[in-house]
Amino acid sequence: MAGKTSGSAVALYRNGAAQPRMVIKRHHRIWPVVVAVALALAMAACQSTPAPTPTLAATKATRPPEPTFTPVQTITAAPTATVTPLPTLTPTPTANPNLNPLTGLTVADPALLHRHVLAVRVGNDAIIRPQEGLGEADIVYEELMEGYSLTRFTGIYLGTNAERIRPIRSARLVSLAIAPQYNAVLVHSGASDKIRWYISQAKNFTDLDQYYHDEPYGILPGYDWRGRMYTSVERVHDYLLGRGMETDKVVQGYLFDPSVPTGEAATTVTVPYPQVCKVRWDYDSAARLYLRNVAGEPHEDGLTGKQLSAANVIILYAEHLKTDIVEDSLGSTAIDIVLTGKGRAQLFSDGIAVNCTWQRPDGGGLIEYYDDAGTKVPLKPGQTWIELVPPDYEITYN
Secondary structure, three states, X not given: OHHHHHHHHHHHHHHOOOHHHHHHHHHHHHHHHHHHHHHHHHHHHHHXXXXXXXXXXXXXXXXXXXXXXXXOOOOXXXXXXXXXXXXXXXXXXXXXXXXXXOOOOEOOOHHHHOOOOEEEEEOOOHHHOOOEOHHHOOEEEEEEOHHHOOEEEEEEEOOOOOOOEEOEOOOOOOHHHHHHHHOOEXXXXXXXXXXXXXXXXXXXXXXXXXXXXXXXXXXOOOOOOOOOEEEOHHHHHHHHHHOOOOOOOOOOOOOEOOOOOOOEEOOEEEEOOOHHHOEEEEEEOXXXXXXXXXXXXXXXXXXXXXXXXXXXXXXXXXXEEEEEEEOOOOOOEEEEEOOOXXXXXXXXXXXXXXXXXXXXXXXXXXXXXEOOOOOEOOEOOOOXXXXXXXXXXXXXXX
16 A cells, blocks of 8 residues: 555656645654654663773783894904015125136126136146246146156136246146036147047037147247247137137136135145156245145246245045057057046145045036035135146145
8 A cells, every 4th residue: 555655646746636735744743753752762861871981901002022133143254364574585695796706806807707718738848847827827737647757737717818828738638527617618739639539529618729720829939849839818719709609608616715724734735746747835824825846946937937826725536547548659548537426635725734525516517625514615715726646646744
């Protein structure tokens, strides 16, 4: 019915009929009831016990805990390397360019040292004395000749310009052992055929045989064949320069010390060479040099008239071997003086005798001298004479 009524009312309203007024009246009857119900509900609500007011908890708000941080691993710095300071190096003294390596003495012109050493063969026949130029040699070797009746010299020249060296004589086997020590130029007037051939094959020195190189040599009138040939240091070097044979290298030298050595007193030293060549060295304490005598007479230099002298006298004992190399018209054969390896030696310096050992390196080179402890024995600065003698020679000194 309700569905019909409401539908009919809409239709009536649209059609302008009076039926909607009846509906409104019905609504006026309902409102008082609704109002009464609402008032009753309101009064009931006012009389009921009020709901309790929510109590806020007085608890302090709890903060979330601070985050716990795992400590980052502490990296220990690597220890700084301790730098050990380098030792203070003592600078090596600059070599004195004017110091002659063969004498330990200074020269006025260092150019003298930047050239070849000359190894000059000089005769010692009694009839031709006094020789010229031996006093200006840096070193003089003396050796026995075939037949054991004479000696002969090899003068070693570097730091001087001897104006004349005389008499120039022939080479021997020992020249093949002396000249290479200094990479020297061997200055001589010939040799026996076999020795000349040995010399031609040598590679560690320069041969200046007068037979092939006549220009640096001269003949001095008034002497026989044993004493007339001469040369000079300057003439030889001029010749070498002119042919591109000169060098500018400085030769290896010796150890020097001006201090007086320790040893036995030796103011007189006698070397028993053959009678016409017998040598005695007398120590001159004022000059601090040994003075040379031969055959009982002062041995002088013909250029200066002064007695020959030495700061060092070395007695070098070496094997003297017989060979089949004929050296003269008498059939005398060459002596092979062995200057390789090592052997006994005596050094006389400042009136003192020092026993030592001579030694030459296996590959050649300079002969040097050592004491019993193996320490190199220094030479006194100045000229040195080296007397080559057989092992059984009895050298006397006092």
